Amino acid sequence: MTASIRTARWLALALTLAAAPALAASGPPPGFTLTDDADLAFTSPDGATRLEQYMKDNGDWDIKWQVWARRGEQMTELKPEQDYPAGFRFTSDSQWLVRMQKTGSGAQDLFLYHVENGAFVSATKQSLGxxxxxxxxSRPDTHKMKLDYHISANLVKGTEEAYRWLGVDWPNSRYLVISLSGEMDKHPKNVAVKGLADWKCRYDLTTGKFDVPKLFAKGNAEALRWEIKR
Incomplete structure (x- = not known):
């Protein structure tokens, strides 16, 4: 084998390793134990990926959770580490995964992952939420609304069926429907709670862009006026 051929093969191997997501042979670090709550285990539609959630109790109410995706003998951590367990939904092609992550009382964020080189990795630099x-x-009809607490981004059910229950005919594994909610500190004295309730938008997994389909218009208008009077 000539030196040039050996160099080319080593270069190809190096590029492959550099492109592959970081995999951990040993899984979670010491101190993290696999939860036995069956509701916190999730499997992709194709059966290739199983999500496992591990907990570490540091005492004094300091609990940390890690999520690991197991594909065969490989395990990949789905970052970031959090203070609460999470829920998950896959797209029907098992290539996309959304993490529904509680972040506090009445608050939730969303994280998006995508399969690359055989493992799930973060699909966006910022959280999807x-x-x-x-x-x-950024929208002219909503940009002035200021919310103070219970700020929550939720994934509307239907990812695996392309939201057929909404009466739409969208391509499979193409869109995510996200619902936003939150509450305000300031509101009239005769109002107990005021804010935003179930304002929906759609995220395109192919283009990485958001939009608001017409079928959400009426509900979104009501969401902007949401309040509970005393």
């Missing part, structure tokens, strides 16, 4: 809120605040 933050991107949805940025879109909300």
């Amino acid at each position: 933050d991107l949805a809120w940025a879109y909300f605040h």
Whole structure:
């Protein structure tokens, strides 16, 4: 074998390793134990990926959770580490995964992952929830709304069936429907709670862009006026 051929093969191997997501042969670090709650285990539609959630109790109510995706003998951590367990939904082709992550009392964020080189990795630099809120605040009809607490981004059910229950005929594994909610500190004295309730938008997994289909228009208008009077 000539030196040039050996060099080319080593270069190809190096590029392959550099492109592959970081895999951990040993899985979670010491101190993290696999939860026995069956509701916190999720399997992709194709059966290739199983999500496992591990907990570490540091005492004094300091609990940390890690999520690991197991594909065969390989395990990949789905970052970031959090203070609460999470829920998950896959797309029907098992290539996309959304993490529904509680972040506090009445608050939730979303994280998006995609299969690359045989493992799930983060698909966006910011959380999907933050991107949805940025879109909300960029719109002329919603940019002035200021929310103070119980700020939540939720994934509407239907990812595996392309939201057929909404009466739409969207391509499989193409869109995510996200619902945004939150509450305000300031409101009239005769109002107990005021804010945003179930404002929906759609995220295109192919283009990485948001939009609001017409079928959400009426519900979104009501979401902007949501309040509970005393």
